[in-house]
Amino acid sequence: MSGHTRVSQVRRGAPASLALLAAFFAAWQWGPSLFGIPSFIVPPLTMVAREFVHAWQFDHLLFHTGVTVAEVLVGFALGSLFGAFVGYLLGMSPTAEFVLSPYLLALQIAPKVAFAPLFILWMGFTVYPKILVAVLIVFFPVMVNVLTAIRGVDPDLINLARSFKATRAQIFWLIEFPTSMPPMFAGLRIGSTLAVVGVVVGELVGGNTGLGYLLTFGEGQANTPMVFVSIVMLTLVGGVAYLGVILVERRVLHYLPARSANRGL
Amino acid sequence: MVELSVVRLEYSNVTMRFAQSGRGTLTAVRDVSFAVHDGEVVSLIGPSGCGKSTLLNIGSGLTAPSAGIALVDGERVEGANAHVAFMLQKDLLLPWRTVAENVMLGVEIQRLPLAERKKRAEKLLASFNLAEFSAHYPHQLSGGMRQRIALARTLAVDPHVLLLDEPFSAVDAQTRMVLQRDLAQTLSKARKTALLITHDLLEAVTLSDRVLVMSARPGTIIDEIAIDLPHRDDPFARRHDPKVNDYAARLMDRLEISRVAIESQAAEGAA
Secondary structure, three states, X not given: OHXXXXXXXXXXXXXXXXXXXXXXXXXXXXXXXXXXXXXXXXXXXXXXXXXXXXXXXXXXXXXXXXXXXXXXXXXXXXXXXXXXXXXXXXXXXXHHHHHHHHHHHHHHHOOXXXXXXXXXXXXXXXXXXXXXXXXXXXHHHHHHHHHHHHHXXXXXXXXXXXXXXXXXXXXXXXXXXXXXXXXHHHHHHHHHHHHHHHHHHHHHXXXXXXXXXXXHHHHHOOOHHHHHHHHHHHHXXXXXXXXXXXXXXXXXXXXXXXXOOOOOX | OOOOOOEEEEEXXXXXXXXXXXXXXXXXXXXXXXXEEOOOEEEEEOOOOOOHHHHHHHHOOOOOOOEEEEEEOOEEOOOOOOOEEEEOOOOOOOOOOOHHHHHOHHHHHOOOOHHHHHHHHHHHHHHOOOHHHOOOOHHHOOHHHHHHHHHHHHHHOOOOEEEEEOOOOOOOHHHHHHHHHHHHHHHHHHOOEEEEEOOOHHHHHHHOOEEEEEOOOOXXXXXXXXXXXXXXXXXXXXXXXXXXXXXXXXXXXXHOHHHHHHHHXXXXXXX
């Protein structure tokens, strides 16, 4: 039933969506000259494409993308693991939450990207400060979602497990942990895009690798097409990371009703 | 009818008080004593908030009474007990587990070997005509089926005593009658002992050997009515017995439902 409407939605929506993309590309290609905008302000599509090939051949575009991807992956993995761990810990110990919550709140309010220069002072122009910013920025959405999920577990479910003489560990692994999965994935989705932000800010601040570096390099040379290429690549990296989370989520949360329908990405 | 031999479940002078913020204590249940014998089905009826569910929590060992003791098989209940299993109005099925895996939850927690768990789940699902759904997920099933799976999960741990807290109040009237028959047949076939909390007077009369009537808070037992009718394993047959209505009328009078209703209306009007 819902699958049917979904199919007809795709049938009607896909051409419109593709037409919109074509219109966007056309506007990018011919719009600037039409309005007399010089190409060093908004380079047309073909110029950016040419720069992409050039950067691939001579500016190690693939290498810089690889560095950024690696930093994003490591930062995202560590940040979510750490966030989930602290979320479970605080969720199960109200005392720990009471003691730590003001400090966690302060850290959450502080703009994480502002730590980037500090981390570079500490760790130099390596990949580590970039990873650390990503870890910090991914940590919060995952931690908060896991904590809220653990708090929200139906007490009757816990009582059911207790009535079967479940141990604390069994209650966690059989009830609490699986219950926290859907909110945790919501946090991971947010985290996957934020990880890219954290890494890029780190790369912008210092170092000579990564797409963020390429961005500042292009800026320094007034090479606007290169800036555009970097932005496009960063968007791709974020998109792929987000898609990766969605794919894993679909596998893990396959039991949820009507997951694919009416949900899009 | 039922041999009143072994006492399976007993409450002895059970009192339960709850601390209330800034308003002293609230006595939910006062000095309740009764016993349920082996193979007997006893219903507990009473107005809302009279502490019926509190008694059930005490029997299952989830809450400790303020005074008095609960006993299962003659042993004092202290913490959860493997011989008692409860079932609530909510089915409490885990959405990430298949039907069979849900039925096996209790025996998995109790660390029975996997082969034995599967055997029990298969047998129970077959007896409830749910075998073909064993690989389904709960969201794919109707409310009545879900509640039957919850009953199967309760029976899978092979408890001596079942504590049932309004198990069928969330399903529609016709499904409820079918579920009541399934429960009655299962309890009778397996000779299980059960304490059933219900608001439904007909449910109490058609499913039980005895009905205990509780007063409003603080809840105490004000009457005990033995249901002296055949067919405890077949509520449909009992429903045809005109005496069922006499029992229901007697319970209604005992609960003073008409007076309570008028009083609560008056209170609402005054407020």
